[in-house]
Amino acid sequence: MISETVVELSRAQFALHAVQYFLFVPLTLGLSLLLAGLESWFVISGQEVYQRLTQFWGKLFAIGFGLSMASSLAIACQFGANWSYFSHYVGDVFAMPLLLGFAGLFIAANGLGWFLFGWQRLGKGTHLGVTWLIAIGCHVSLFGFLLASGWMQNPVGGELNPQTLRLELLDLSLVLSNPLAWAKFVHSLLASYVVAAGFVLAISAYYLIKQRETELAQCSYRIAAAFGLLTVIATMAIGDTSVYGAGAMQHNKLAAINGLPNDAALEQNRQRIGNGVKAYALLQELRDDKKEPELLAAFAAAKVDLGYALLLKRWRESVTDASPAQIEQAVHASVPATAPLYWGYRLMIAAGALLALLFLAANAVNILGWRHTWLFKASFYALPLPWLASASGWFISEFGRQPWLVADMLPTWQGVSTLTVADVAVSLVAYGLAYAGLLALAVMLTLKFIEQGSADALPINQEPSYVA
Numbered sequence: 001m002i003s004e005t006v007v008e009l010s011r012a013q014f015a016l017h018a019v020q021y022f023l024f025v026p027l028t029l030g031l032s033l034l035l036a037g038l039e040s041w042f043v044i045s046g047q048e049v050y051q052r053l054t055q056f057w058g059k060l061f062a063i064g065f066g067l068s069m070a071s072s073l074a075i076a077c078q079f080g081a082n083w084s085y086f087s088h089y090v091g092d093v094f095a096m097p098l099l100l101g102f103a104g105l106f107i108a109a110n111g112l113g114w115f116l117f118g119w120q121r122l123g124k125g126t127h128l129g130v131t132w133l134i135a136i137g138c139h140v141s142l143f144g145f146l147l148a149s150g151w152m153q154n155p156v157g158g159e160l161n162p163q164t165l166r167l168e169l170l171d172l173s174l175v176l177s178n179p180l181a182w183a184k185f186v187h188s189l190l191a192s193y194v195v196a197a198g199f200v201l202a203i204s205a206y207y208l209i210k211q212r213e214t215e216l217a218q219c220s221y222r223i224a225a226a227f228g229l230l231t232v233i234a235t236m237a238i239g240d241t242s243v244y245g246a247g248a249m250q251h252n253k254l255a256a257i258n259g260l261p262n263d264a265a266l267e268q269n270r271q272r273i274g275n276g277v278k279a280y281a282l283l284q285e286l287r288d289d290k291k292e293p294e295l296l297a298a299f300a301a302a303k304v305d306l307g308y309a310l311l312l313k314r315w316r317e318s319v320t321d322a323s324p325a326q327i328e329q330a331v332h333a334s335v336p337a338t339a340p341l342y343w344g345y346r347l348m349i350a351a352g353a354l355l356a357l358l359f360l361a362a363n364a365v366n367i368l369g370w371r372h373t374w375l376f377k378a379s380f381y382a383l384p385l386p387w388l389a390s391a392s393g394w395f396i397s398e399f400g401r402q403p404w405l406v407a408d409m410l411p412t413w414q415g416v417s418t419l420t421v422a423d424v425a426v427s428l429v430a431y432g433l434a435y436a437g438l439l440a441l442a443v444m445l446t447l448k449f450i451e452q453g454s455a456d457a458l459p460i461n462q463e464p465s466y467v468a
Helices: 004-045 048-081 084-117 124-153 172-176 179-210 214-238 248-257 263-287 293-314 324-332 338-368 373-381 384-399 421-452
Strands: 158-161 166-169 404-406
Touching (some): 004 048, 004 124, 004 179, 004 214, 048 084, 048 124, 048 214, 084 124, 084 166, 179 214, 179 373, 263 324, 338 373
């Protein structure tokens, strides 16, 4: 039997990585586009303030990117360390989106050094190309990782091999064109832009309150206010697209968000568990190398519910011998808890609405030419709001997927590695300490660069100057 403690500790450890990921990835992604836009305007207009803006926000981007890289690599290690059966079961399909995500990450990483240290070695056009390369790499990375996440909620393009008990890739085009993954990507992309806009608005407001770096702060504040208003409206306009996707899991999530009763879903899942038990019994016969056409046809008709039989493995190793009480336990565990999703959704909406009002007020002040310290203070103290909205959205997406790792196919408790409680507990503490140290270092460097301002801005060469 699977240890409940190992499952919960493994989930906690993955959540720790995910929290770190969603602290920094949205910020770096949004800043990457802002950097590309700022430097493009510098090259077009020749106004040096945009070069200073690019260099200043680029330093803060580099801090976030380093933490994004660390958390992304650590998450990849989790699939082999704590979730090895998941990796065995879906690795043939799941590996491709992950590969795409890391390819984008390394593309951006390769450009970062040239961006930071190439101002006096590269010409304007070349340096601008490097900045756009970083932005493209960050966007490709997000697409790859959300393609993987979206596939877990809408698993298409794969087929179960009864002999190996693994999903095998049949159609890569279905994986790449997964509509749920694309909806998650667009929504997360816009949310990342909102996070970056909120961050730039808050830091700019801090400078305006302190009456420092006035030119840089006023320009950044205007850009962040306009960019933030456009993207927060777009995010709210298309925000529910992925929730209204097809499939029982999405319907259960939507019902929980709206606080609706789940009696019909429970009855449907009770029937699917019964049908899944039949599919599980047929699967055992197929694994005994029986290949009668009638057996193959019966399994093909029932295999869609095979994952529901695996829900029983939380309480009974041999699912075909499960008692009525154990089946009822599986039925009630087949839908997510209502309260966390109901209130998490409303928290996300409230944070988004407050951000929209803030960006609207900031744009009005910029247009009218007013200068109100209270608004700058509000912009500064609203710094956590974009992360609160983004984290709430991530929570709804991932918690609403429970009890599944792969929707309707693989329950969460079935995907963990065969580890002891001590193994997972020790690694959880180690990761927690490491992340705490990295987070503290990131905060210290960010505060240092904010205090330093744009004093160390470097000129850019019109033509490349290669140093031997």
